[in-house]
Amino acid sequence: MALRLSRSLLQANRRLCGALPLLTLSTVGHIVTRHNGGQHIQQWKYRPRVAQSNFTRYSHTDSANVNEPAIKFSVHTEQHWKSQTLPIVDRLIEPQTVGHFLEYTTHGALPNGKQTTLPLLSPDEIQLLLIPSAEWAPAPFNTNTVSTIHQTSVRIGSYExxxxxxxxxxxxxxxxxxxxxxLAPLSASRWTEKDxxxxxxxxxxxxxxxxxxxVFEYLNFEQIQSSMRDTFNLISGHLQDADSALNARRAAQGQGQPQLSLTGLWEEFMRAKYEMITAAAHSWVLSRIAELQRPLLDEFSHLPDGQKIDMFTERWQQLLEITSEADxxxxxxxxxxxxxxxxxxxxPGLRNPNLDTLRKTHRDRFQTTIFSRLxxxxxxxxxxxxQSPRVRRERISISTTVQDELRTEIRGPSSPSESYSEPWIQMLLWLQKATLESGPNREFGLAVYRSTSSTVTDEQWRTMRQKLExxxxxxxxxxxxxxxxxxxxxxLHWIDDDANIHDTQAAKNHFLENRHSDTYxxxxxxxxxxxVDTWSYTSYMDPKNLHPFTNHHQKSQPSLLPGDFTPHILAIDADFDPTCPPERPDESPNYPGHLRILGNLVWSELYAMLVLQSATLEDLWPLAMEHPLKVYTGVTVPSQRGVWIERNIQTRELLKPFLESVREKREYDAAVKHMEEFMMPFVPGRTDT
Structure with missing residues (x-):
């Protein structure tokens, strides 16, 4: 039954959306309704967060203006609040949530890995949510001329x-x-790769x-909490109207079907969503802190008296304070x-939703308990x-033991994270299972083009391909x-030998012509x-020369992380049109329509976010544009970006005489043209850094 419902949902989505990837109803955005012969044709359409013409207006409204001094940040998070360089208009409940909720109402798998016990919707009822109830509901519930999904999507945050x-x-x-x-901020393997x-x-x-x-300081700011709660409640109101209409329709059919509760499903879904978000984030923070504490503890246990005690004490105290804040x-x-x-x-006190009360109670309990234990x-x-190593370790570890005990009182028993995987993996496995009856195992793929110089031999290409894969x-x-x-x-679907494509524009033309063909x-x-262009090819075949500053400055510049300079590949936005004015110039300045990304992030980050429809290449560009090679390396932090910017300024100054000379002499060969395009932010006279 579950597979039949899932398959019907996919079929309904194909009718609504056409041949879209992943075939889910979770496309971000809103419903656009057109009239065609009296019939409502509804399809999902991506809507940018805020167009430039509206940005200034939003930034001056009381509801949309979060002033920095109003946020209660700590000394440990201050650098993040002081480093907000690009203003983004945030729809607090992410827009793809509506689509994910719709999927959940058919298969019942909650974001925290559990299964609902509430009655689920049939494929026909899902489609009714896309149509105004005036067209299908029994009286007196047939008065709504706007679909339920349009109403809920608008409430997430839109022009309306x-x-x-x-x-x-x-x-x-x-x-x-x-x-x-x-999605984890950084996988354990990337943490190691970045040293x-x-x-x-x-x-x-x-x-x-x-x-x-x-992030959670932001989400727990009173104004943000209020906006998220009001958005949830407004959506709940629309779903309650849909409940009445759907249950009246079920009663009229007289088949003894159970009463639906979309409002109950919505509350259960969002409660599980919040549980998943907080549990995954909290678990990640504690794991990373434990990794930082272990070498400190080992060093302190064997430290001769009086040596480096101050440094150890300062760092250990810092980690304890960060852990408490996380809790x-x-x-x-x-x-x-x-x-x-x-x-x-x-x-009262511990496990109290009032953060001020909780902070004070936690501090008092921690100090009283640890002094008594010590x-x-x-x-x-x-x-x-x-002063033996064993006793030193036991003595200093009392602080973490006390924190573990208080954590249980604050947060309750921790749930095992092994019970569920990252949501994008759950989603793909569900889709694969749902389509299993109709054919072979489902594939989820990306096209890869060879757009390197023709001087690359077939043997060199095969070697590079193996390294990249x-x-x-x-x-x-x-x-x-x-x-x-x-x-x-x-x-990966390689398009290399037979296509005879040796530049990215030719690759884009071929992709646009063939992406919906029977072959793909x-x-x-x-x-x-x-x-795989020349830069990507070089990054795999000669990785030691990824950046001239890397080898010389990694030790003197701890923020220049080795994991940020590993081989990369070019990801291209097929629908990007450079002749059209950008819709979000302030949010993603100078977006070029493509993005370089580390190879080991293609599936776990880029594809994951495409599956979840939580981000596009344009959304990721700001995280790459300050990198010396314009490469997306994942989440960035202030000190990391600071050293990138410093290196970019140095590079710009070094290149200035050369590029000015080349321009004057008009000696542009293919390599120079490519370098100037790549080094665009460093070209003298440009202001688009």
């Missing part, structure tokens, strides 16, 4: 309803967007951790959400062994078993493709 939009910096918004869909457990990179590592806390800040309270009933275990421990120790598959080693299930379904239909993502 902008009352609850917010302005936030790109650095915080981009991470909030990832956490919303359960963030190295004591020399301690401050940068802490920035990655505190970036997550800054009482990383959550999203649902007080006031329609249908939500708080747990009876919430008691005093008791020291009294029971033999004075001759008080190995790099692209190097993800998910720290994930759960479902990763191994999805990896065989992720396919339902196998490729239709809006994004990959290309």
């Amino acid at each position: 309803d902008d009352a609850r939009l917010s302005i936030i910096g790109k650095n915080i918004h981009s991470l909030k967007n990832r956490l919303w869909e359960g 963030l457990s190295n004591p020399d990179r301690f401050d940068t590592a802490c920035e990655y951790v505190t970036a997550v806390i800054a 009482f800040k990383i959550w999203i309270p649902m007080d006031g959400y329609y249908g939500y009933h708080p747990s009876s275990q919430v008691v 005093e008791q421990y020291i009294q029971n120790q033999d004075p001759d062994t008080i 190995t790099h692209l598959s190097a993800w998910g080693a720290d994930n759960n078993l479902q990763t191994s299930q999805i990896k065989p379904l992720l396919k 239909k339902n196998k490729l993502h239709p809006s994004i493709f990959l290309a």
